[in-house]
Amino acid sequence: MRPARSAERTIQLCGIACSIGRLPAIGGELHRSGRTKVIDPLSRSQVLAWPSARLWTILSTLILQVAVLISTRPASFTHPGLHHFRHALRAHHFAILAAALVFIACVCAYLVSQIVVLKAAVYNAPGRQVLNARRLPNFIQQDPDSPSLIDFRQHLHGVLEADYSDSLSKAIAIRQWVRRQQSQDAAIWLVRARKNNENPHRLLEDQRRGVPGACRRFSYIFLGALLSAGFDARIISFTNSLRRRDVESHVDVEVWIEEIHQWVLFDPTCDAVVLVDGCLASALDVHEAVAAGELDSITFERNGSELEPHPRVEVYARHCRHLFVAMSNAVFDGYGVRLLGSKSISFLHYSREAQYPALRKQLLLGISANGLLLSVVFWTWTFLSMTPE
Numbered sequence: 001m002r003p004a005r006s007a008e009r010t011i012q013l014c015g016i017a018c019s020i021g022r023l024p025a026i027g028g029e030l031h032r033s034g035r036t037k038v039i040d041p042l043s044r045s046q047v048l049a050w051p052s053a054r055l056w057t058i059l060s061t062l063i064l065q066v067a068v069l070i071s072t073r074p075a076s077f078t079h080p081g082l083h084h085f086r087h088a089l090r091a092h093h094f095a096i097l098a099a100a101l102v103f104i105a106c107v108c109a110y111l112v113s114q115i116v117v118l119k120a121a122v123y124n125a126p127g128r129q130v131l132n133a134r135r136l137p138n139f140i141q142q143d144p145d146s147p148s149l150i151d152f153r154q155h156l157h158g159v160l161e162a163d164y165s166d167s168l169s170k171a172i173a174i175r176q177w178v179r180r181q182q183s184q185d186a187a188i189w190l191v192r193a194r195k196n197n198e199n200p201h202r203l204l205e206d207q208r209r210g211v212p213g214a215c216r217r218f219s220y221i222f223l224g225a226l227l228s229a230g231f232d233a234r235i236i237s238f239t240n241s242l243r244r245r246d247v248e249s250h251v252d253v254e255v256w257i258e259e260i261h262q263w264v265l266f267d268p269t270c271d272a273v274v275l276v277d278g279c280l281a282s283a284l285d286v287h288e289a290v291a292a293g294e295l296d297s298i299t300f301e302r303n304g305s306e307l308e309p310h311p312r313v314e315v316y317a318r319h320c321r322h323l324f325v326a327m328s329n330a331v332f333d334g335y336g337v338r339l340l341g342s343k344s345i346s347f348l349h350y351s352r353e354a355q356y357p358a359l360r361k362q363l364l365l366g367i368s369a370n371g372l373l374l375s376v377v378f379w380t381w382t383f384l385s386m387t388p389e
């Protein structure tokens with residue numbers, strides 16, 4: 001079978017690298033540095049290291065709500081001084097306050113809209129070691145017995161029936177199957193933003209119907225296919241900036257390869273495995289190579305694929321300034337990238353350049369929401385003040 005044969009090419013390539021001392025054997029327990037890879041478990045508090053953001057948001061909300069309650073209490077329960085102050089206010093004062101709150105809410109909404117990954121909670125990683133661990137603290141794992149996942153497995157019936165020498169070969173065959181689901185027609189490739197979706201069933205259906213889509217859709221279909229085949233996998237997103245106005249991004253998938261006990265970065269859009277110094281690389285390895293300016297160390301193995309687009313080092317050099325790791329792969333259980341909801345996927349951010357502005361984002365969202373809420377209160381108060389007693 002062609003996928004199996006092409007997958008063997010990567011294994012042979014890795015074997016050649018091993019023979020010259022650059023990569024340990026696939027079946028070993030060594031990292032690409034040649035040393036034993038020790039993964040220290042980290043606590044949830046070490047990863048979700050910004051409780052102050054939520055604390056300040058809650059406090060600001062409570063303060064504003066208390067202020068409104070005090071100002072709107074009946075006259076018989078109000079301090080005489082406050083009662084006199086309320087009578088001194090007129091309808092136009094309330095209107096001015098309401099308009100000012102709307103303006104403040106709009107400014108805050110605009111400022112928060114300039115931050116990338118607006119529709120999900122983002123946590124800053126305490127260090128690079130957490131990204132090497134197989135299990136991120138608080139990571140929400142896909143239920144392997146989900147009926148939706150089992151149903152998706154039927155799409156890969158032919159691929160999963162083949163014999164593979166190792167799990168890497170199997171993952172490569174699945175990647176090539178995902179890439180073949182989309183034609184080379186240029187009209188199908190996404191050129192502008194579309195409504196996001198994480199359901200592999202819907203994405204595969206859109207892909208086969210010719211609905212435009214690119215790296216994000218490829219990655220979620222590939223993630224679903226890997227999970228249905230029994231792999232451990234997660235979504236990876238690279239961006240060149242934390243400002244939405246300047247951002248360029250690329251979405252890939254990391255697959256846990258059991259034989260080498262490490263995450264390996266796959267680019268399903270370009271139908272390739274990413275290598276650093278000729279060795280299987282994780283998203284963190286690629287990010288560190290870009291941050292260090294070692295672009296010559298990044299290469300790609302396509303396992304015989306000649307489909308467009310071809311992977312380019314320049315794309316990774318431009319995008320890989322900030323690394324985001326999805327904190328859930330439960331896409332068959334209803335989890336998705338959304339601002340609100342109990343099944344919202346959050347992300348872990350890592351970068352040498354800057355921390356993700358999680359606290360500022362939470363405060364701006366809190367001020368904007370509370371400003372709009374209070375403006376409604378003051379507009380209501382304005383109309384009530386204009387009503388004759």
